[in-house]
Amino acid sequence: MMANTNLYQSLSLIVPEIVLTVVLLVLVLTDLIFHKDKKLIPYVALAGILLTGYFILNQFGEKGFAFQPALYTYGMVAIDSFGVFFKMIVVVATIFIIFFSFGSEEIIKIKDRIGEYYALIFGMVLGMFFMISATDLILIYLSMELMSLSSYVLSGFTKLRERNSEAALKYLLYGAISSGLMLFGISLIYGLTGSTNLYVINSLIQNPHINLFTVAFASILIFAGIGYKISSAPFHFWTPDVYEGAPITITAFLSVASKAAGFALLIRFIRTTFISYADANGMWQMINVFDWKTLLIAISILTMTLGNFSALWQNNMKRMLAYSSIAHAGYLLLGLVVLSNQGLLAILIYFSVYLIMNLGAFLVVMLIANKIGSEDIHDYNGLGITSPFLGVSLAIFLVSLTGLPPTAGFIGKLYLFIALVDAKMIAVAVIALLNSVVSLYYYIRVLKHMFLTKPEKETQTITTSLPNTILVSVLVAAILVFGIYFAPLVDAATSCLVMLGL
Amino acid sequence: MLQVGLTHFLIVSAILFSLGIYGIVTRKNAVMVLMGIELVLNSANINFIAFSKYGNFGLSGQVIALFVIILAAAEAAIALAIVLNIYKTFSNVNVDEIDHLKE
Numbered sequence: 062m063m064a065n066t067n068l069y070q071s072l073s074l075i076v077p078e079i080v081l082t083v084v085l086l087v088l089v090l091t092d093l094i095f096h097k098d099k100k101l102i103p104y105v106a107l108a109g110i111l112l113t114g115y116f117i118l119n120q121f122g123e124k125g126f127a128f129q130p131a132l133y134t135y136g137m138v139a140i141d142s143f144g145v146f147f148k149m150i151v152v153v154a155t156i157f158i159i160f161f162s163f164g165s166e167e168i169i170k171i172k173d174r175i176g177e178y179y180a181l182i183f184g185m186v187l188g189m190f191f192m193i194s195a196t197d198l199i200l201i202y203l204s205m206e207l208m209s210l211s212s213y214v215l216s217g218f219t220k221l222r223e224r225n226s227e228a229a230l231k232y233l234l235y236g237a238i239s240s241g242l243m244l245f246g247i248s249l250i251y252g253l254t255g256s257t258n259l260y261v262i263n264s265l266i267q268n269p270h271i272n273l274f275t276v277a278f279a280s281i282l283i284f285a286g287i288g289y290k291i292s293s294a295p296f297h298f299w300t301p302d303v304y305e306g307a308p309i310t311i312t313a314f315l316s317v318a319s320k321a322a323g324f325a326l327l328i329r330f331i332r333t334t335f336i337s338y339a340d341a342n343g344m345w346q347m348i349n350v351f352d353w354k355t356l357l358i359a360i361s362i363l364t365m366t367l368g369n370f371s372a373l374w375q376n377n378m379k380r381m382l383a384y385s386s387i388a389h390a391g392y393l394l395l396g397l398v399v400l401s402n403q404g405l406l407a408i409l410i411y412f413s414v415y416l417i418m419n420l421g422a423f424l425v426v427m428l429i430a431n432k433i434g435s436e437d438i439h440d441y442n443g444l445g446i447t448s449p450f451l452g453v454s455l456a457i458f459l460v461s462l463t464g465l466p467p468t469a470g471f472i473g474k475l476y477l478f479i480a481l482v483d484a485k486m487i488a489v490a491v492i493a494l495l496n497s498v499v500s501l502y503y504y505i506r507v508l509k510h511m512f513l514t515k516p517e518k519e520t521q522t523i524t525t526s527l528p529n530t531i532l533v534s535v536l537v538a539a540i541l542v543f544g545i546y547f548a549p550l551v552d553a554a555t556s557c558l559v560m561l562g563l
Numbered sequence: 564m565l566q567v568g569l570t571h572f573l574i575v576s577a578i579l580f581s582l583g584i585y586g587i588v589t590r591k592n593a594v595m596v597l598m599g600i601e602l603v604l605n606s607a608n609i610n611f612i613a614f615s616k617y618g619n620f621g622l623s624g625q626v627i628a629l630f631v632i633i634l635a636a637a638e639a640a641i642a643l644a645i646v647l648n649i650y651k652t653f654s655n656v657n658v659d660e661i662d663h664l665k666e
Contacts, residue, residue, distance in 0.1 A: 199627050206634050210641050217645060226652045227661050229645045234596055234658065237638060238587055241603035244631065245580055248610035255620040257627070302664040 071127040074140045077116040077148065078190050084109030085183040092176025099175050106179040107159050110186070114152040121145050124561060126196075135260035137197040139329070139561040144194040146409055146557035147325040150416055151189050154318040155182065157420050157532075158310050164529045166431045167219050167308045178218060182314070184211035189322035196333060196561075198247045198257040198283075201326060202240070205286065208322065209236045212315060216307035228306025235289065235299040243286025249279035259333040266350050267337065276350045280335075284356070287330065290323030293394060294364040297387050301371075304383030309430065312379060313423035316386045317416050324412065328397060328405065332560060336400070343402030344484075357398045362492055365391025369499045378426045378436040381503060382419070385462060388500060389415055395493055396477055399484045402558055407480040409554035411473035414461070414543065418470055421458040421536035425451050428533070432523045438510050445511035448523040452511045454533050459504040461540050464497050469543035472550070572613035579606035593646045593656040597639065604635045 072079065084106070091105050126136025159179075162168045168178065188208025195201045213236065217229025251257055253275055254265040266276060289296040304312045331353055336345040347353065368388030375381040393415075396408035428451060429444065430436050445452030461470035474497065481490040525533070543550055579602050586599030608628040615624025650656050 199630065203630065203634065206638065210637060213641055213645060217648060220648065220652075223652055224664055226645070226648050227664055230593065230649050230658070230661060231664075233642055233645050234593070237597070237600045237642065238603075241583070241600050241607070244604060244607040245610070248607040248614070251611060251620075251624060251627070252614040252618065255614075255618055257623070305664050 067129065067131065070125075071129070071136075071138075074120075074123070074125055074127040075138060077113050077120065078187060080113050080116055081109070081183060081187050081190065084113070085180055085187065088176060088180045088183060092180070099172060102176050102179055103159060103163060106183070107156070109183070110152060110155045110159065113186075114149065114156075117145055117148045117152060124559065126561070135196065135258060137200050137258070138191070138194050139196045140194060141559050141561045142557040143329070143405075143560040144325070146554065147193045147321055147412075148190055150321045150412060151186060151193070151318045154314060154321070154416060154420065155186055157424075158182065158314045158318075160528070160532055161310045161313060161420075161424060161427060164431070164526065164532075165308070165310050165427055167221060168310060170221060171219050174218075178215070181211045181215050181218070184208075185215070185314070185319070189318060192322040193325040193329075195326070196259045196329065198250065198259070198262075201330070202244055202247060202286075205243075205290065205326070206240060208319060209240065209290075212311070212319065215311045216303055216315070218311070219308045224306040225308070228303045231299050231306075232303045235296075239285050239289035239296060242282045246279040246282025246286070249275055249282070253279070259330065263334050263337075263348070266334075267348055271350060273350055280351045280353070281356075283330070284327075287323055287327045288360070291320050291327065291390050291393075292387050293360055293390050294367045294387070297364065297367070297390075300387055301375075301380050301383040304386070305377055305380045305436075309379065309423060309427040312383075313420055313427075316382070316423070317419055320386070320390065321412055321416075324393060324397075324408065328408070329560065331397065339402065345400040345402075347400065354398060354400060357394055358486075358489060361391045361394035361398055362489070363391075364388070364394065365493065365496045369496050369503075372500070372503045375503070376438045378438060378441075378507070379423075381438070381507075382422055382426070385500065385503075386419065388496065389419075389462075391496070392474070392477060392493060395481060395489065398489070399480050399486065401480070401484060403480045403483060405558055405560075406551075406554050407473075407476040409557060410476045410547075410550060413550060413554070414469040414473040414540075417536055417539045417543070418458050418461040418468075421533070421540065422455065422462065424529075424533060424536065425455040425458065428525055428529055429523060432521060438507060441507065441510045442514040443511070443516035443520040444523070445508070447520045450530070451523055451525065451533070454537050455511070456508050457537050457540055459507055461544070463501050463504045465501075467541065467544045469540045469547070469550075471544060472547045476551075569613055569617040572609055572617075576606040576609040576613070579603075579609065591657050591659050593649065593658050593661075594643075596658060597642050597646070601635060601639070604631060607631065 123140055125140050127138040129136030185208050188204045191204030195204055213233045216232045217225045219225050254262050292300040335348050337348050339345050365388045368384050372381050372384035396404040433440055461468035464470045464474035478490050583599045583602030587596050590596050608631055611624040611628045646656050653661055
């Protein structure tokens with residue numbers, strides 16, 4: 062039995078999650094009470110997420126387990142700075158998505174159901190928060206499902222075109238299968254160890270009599286569930302279809318926030334379950350039961366190669382960005398392959414940069430699609446000349462996604478490659494570098510269409526409203542500033558390397 | 564007299580798991596695919612309950628199974644709603660034919 066004081070302490074540790082739940086309920090109630098005029102709802106959502114962000118920042122530097130059984134040294138939810146960093150990424154992404162939704166034609170058309178839309182987004186965010194800090198396999202499974210169920214509905218939410226429903230169905234089928242596989246893997250781990258807590262599993266799999274085949278089989282099944290969330294090969298088939306079919310605000314959200322939560326979960330899962338200790342140089346020592354390193358190297362190379370080469374002949378911008386986000390998942394996995402604090406630092410930096418540039422690219426694509434009603438690259442011909450502001454902004458985001466200086470994308474790649482070279486994985490670094498070269502082709506191809514190709518018919522001039530102009534400018538400024546003055550980013554990431562270990 | 568032990572339960576769950584995967588891979592109707600997924604979830608449930616009974620792990624496995632049952636119900640509700648929506652748009656629920664999103 063849990064003592065009462067312990068319960069109060071646990072609740073005080075999960076204040077951000079509680080605030081989020083309350084905001085979700087308030088959103089549903091506002092939707093019901095003010096059903097005639099729904100203009101208020103986005104502002105309630107915005108205020109709610111800002112409040113949540115405030116409580117998360119308060120948790121910075123805090124360390125502790127919520128829902129810790131009496132006499133035990135571990136619990137179900139780990140509160141640490143690593144979690145704070147990823148939760149802040151989710152919160153910032155949510156703030157931007159709310160701003161995007163103000164300006165998105167697709168979302169404006171469904172304004173009668175805007176209450177459900179924001180309630181479901183908050184459901185996703187709640188799931189992500191628990192994914193980021195869960196240290197118990199069942200809580201991991203439940204939070205992943207909470208996030209997935211909300212996102213299945215959201216990906217088919219607008220129902221304006223055929224492709225919305227198709228995206229929802231594909232997301233649902235792939236998602237349900239991979240989470241089913243994950244649950245089977247969890248049941249095997251439970252059978253081996255009698256516990257679902259990652260810390261208990263960690264101490265029990267160091268037993269020399271453990272059945273290695275079962276551990277390997279269960280690990281691969283669990284990776285299937287997480288790999289689906291971060292859209293790594295070979296579980297990436299849903300990504301292009303869902304990204305193309307879903308409303309663009311949700312696509313942007315999936316590509317940043319849900320990938321962040323998936324990565325946080327994967328890192329914490331491997332770090333707490335399969336690592337015995339971290340030595341003085343910050344290298345993680347793997348327990349000798351399952352060779353995660355080889356598996357992750359193979360998967361990350363496969364993921365980025367598949368993503369980059371499939372993106373080469375995409376004509377739909379959303380689809381192209383989907384393949385590019387698969388490739389970025391491959392780069393990010395390289396940070397985990399190193400299995401060191403340095404690699405983790407590289408992942409944190411890369412993710413904060415990826416957040417800005419990917420959201421920016423999707424925002425510009427959304428603003429253009431609002432006007433011309435298309436995401437086809439051939440409709441972009443001459444846009445850079447007629448609408449120079451959007452053209453130049455998109456160019457900066459795409460150059461940053463390639464990883465060229467002086468943009469922030471370069472800093473992300475730089476730290477990743479430094480980590481790889483320091484770990485003496487030169488061959489992997491070279492493959493990643495060659496992949497970046499391939500990616501240059503399809504990013505620059507967009508620029509060629511915008512600035513150099515003569516349009517067949519007259520191109521519309523796209524003017525953006527003042528709020529959207531400010532939004533784009535903020536993202537562009539962030540990319541350029543962090544590309545030159547990146548010390549604050551690195552400092553923030555360094556102070557967030559604290560993960561509750563053994 | 565044959566004693567029913569842990570192995571028997573595990574064999575049943577392995578068969579269910581394989582049947583579920585087989586159904587997911589071969590069936591074309593979206594509803595049948597969802598039933599395959601349901602089999603996979605229930606095979607995991609059998610594992611949890613069998614392990615918790617025969618491994619003397621207390622009641623935790625059975626509580627987990629309860630959670631999974633509730634979650635499977637929620638998932639089925641959302642899945643069927645999406646399939647219904649698909650039927651309204653495409654007039655069929657055949658996963659092979661709902662493939663308009665391509666390059």
